[in-house]
Amino acid sequence: MGLEQVQASDGKEDVVIRLAGADEACCIYQITMAAFAEYRDHQVPSGALSETVDLIEERLKDGSEQALLCFRSGRPIGAVRFQMDEHSLYFFRLAVCPEEQGKGMAKAMLAWLERYAKENGKKEIWCNVRRSAARNIQLYQSIGYVPVREQTVISTTGIPVRVVAMKKEIAGLEA
DSSP: OOEEEEEEETSSEEEEEOOOGGHHHHHHHHHHHOOOOOTTTTTSSSSGGGGGGHHHHHHHHEEEEEEEEEEEEEEEEEEEEEHHHHHHHEEEHHHHHHGTSSHHHHHHHHHHEEEEEEEETTTTEEEEEETTOHHHHHHHHHHHHEEEEEEEETTTTSSSEEEEEEEEETTTSOO
């Protein structure tokens, strides 16, 4: 699964979604920082805001993570990182530039990941979402993800954060 052309929900421009290379870590970083800026002033800021280009590049190079990039008219507007194990695909740091949010880009990237997971024999796709991020939980539920458990994790700053693990079964998806 290489490039994928999808139609933007506003119907104006084609969008391309593809796997990213380690040489694109700076682009992934910039999109993530723009999208996660809204969490900077939260009581417990997102750990995404403390990551570096070097960290992303290193993880992409060593294969511990993979990433997608989403482009509209050749301009990078979205990114998501993920890992796979024997049975599942776990995604994190789903990011869409603020001016592009609400146009279906996150859903398009998730659909790409779901097909990729199925093509690679995975049975489920899942993520963790902050309990306080109701908008994100609602987005995932709107496309078939279900909450499976709540837990407290320790943030990169050492502060406990409530998260909801959400998953979607892959079996019924068309490849």
